[in-house]
Amino acid sequence: MSAEQNFLPPVPYALPMVRPHILCVEDDAEIAQLLADVLEENGLSVSCVGSAAGMDAVLGRGGVDLVVLDLMLPGEDGLSICRRLRATSAIPIIIVTARGEQIDRIVGLEIGADDYVSKPFNSRELVARIRALLRRAAAPQPATTRERGLAFAGWRLDPAARELHDPEGVRISLTSVEFDLLLAFCRHPGRVLSREQLIELIHGGAAGPIERSIDVHISRIRQKIEADPRDPVMIKTVRLGGYVFTPGVETA
Template sequence: MANVARQRHQSELAAESKSARQGSRILIVEDDAEIARMLGETLTENGMIVEIAENGVRMNAALRSQKFDLIVLDVMLPGESGLNICRRLRAETNVPILMLTALGEEIDRVFGLEIGADDYVTKPFSARELTARIRALLRRTAYAPDERDWSRVLLFNGWRLDPIRRQLHDPSHARVSTTTHEFDLLLAFCRNAGRVLSREELLGVTHAGLAGPIERSVDVHVSRIRQKIEKDARDPVLLKTVRLGGYIFTATVEEA
């Protein structure tokens, strides 16, 4: 019975993932015409609708004229840099952002994630890897509440979680640093307070499992969240483990 339930759940995830991919509108902001063409062809072959902008000005025009499900954003652009564009976009919208860069330094990747990028791919990259990462981000978005809910600040036990600015503040109003994965997981817990979330579901609402096995990746991020929000991470009260089930967020969550 457990295997049947697991297979059914996996089939449902696959169906929702496919639904999230097919017909998704992707904006590619890339000044290298050859890379932009390759990306456009690859994503179009995977059932997505693609528009290309070679700089921030063209991107702004595209965003004014239509809505996109995901933005692929190059770091090195003429005029306004991709990092500055990312920071600006994240203050205005929740649209997933996947950044491309030829820079290999860790500081660049970390900075991109800290200012709000949802994922990061370093050139050169394979079309298969990039497509997989885009699918993961679209799958996460498919689980998210509608656009109207994204602007609501969430409050729990004196803590303040701001989805738009992607900031977490403790009861003393001090900002607490979080990684992209930690923030995404905590946001998922707050939006599903009182409900048991399996590791597979948590992978669905975030891309926390891309770097390694699902169980290990999710567990590590949950442990780090506990270190930040629990009075005693060894005896958690807010974020509890459910044996053979996953995790449950027990705090009462309110919208500001």
């Protein structure tokens, strides 16, 4: 991240009275300080730690709204941390990596990260992605009467509580991006949606996952709702078209 990128003026944004708390897990002290400066200049509260142990200590005190997680860390690496966090929490996670291989980014998304940025990155982009995730995770819009409950194939999606329940009534954990994608499908059943349309539906033109990451998030949704994720029947791939949600959807 260049000095020029880090001294961009803050992006205008209407923040709530309580500043969102961002936890940056980054072992490079200089980069951590630059991150803290950029985020604080943009109205966010920031804690920086350099290891998994430090992260666990801050999370244990509560009040963290989003984690910015570097992949290259001493001891427990970022991918392991991400997998562990996602097993117990739906907290938004943005992974940051200096690695050039696309596979690291895809693996991070597959194990539950909501988004990623690569070093060197533009500070405006990082701030925009953080805000997009915070808006969805912390401030969902009230459900309309039509959307108080959406049912498909025995499953129930609750837009107000942002919860998914299986046919036995068990709550299934979804990341914020996974929930928004499934909600978009439920709002447009039987319609072929391209990757670009899905990005627009869940982000409204704001910063968000790149086109390739949509495939990874959909793969994770299939693992949670399909009887056989390798042969999906509810979220089908349409060659050269995108995806189509096949079940009928009713108001629950």
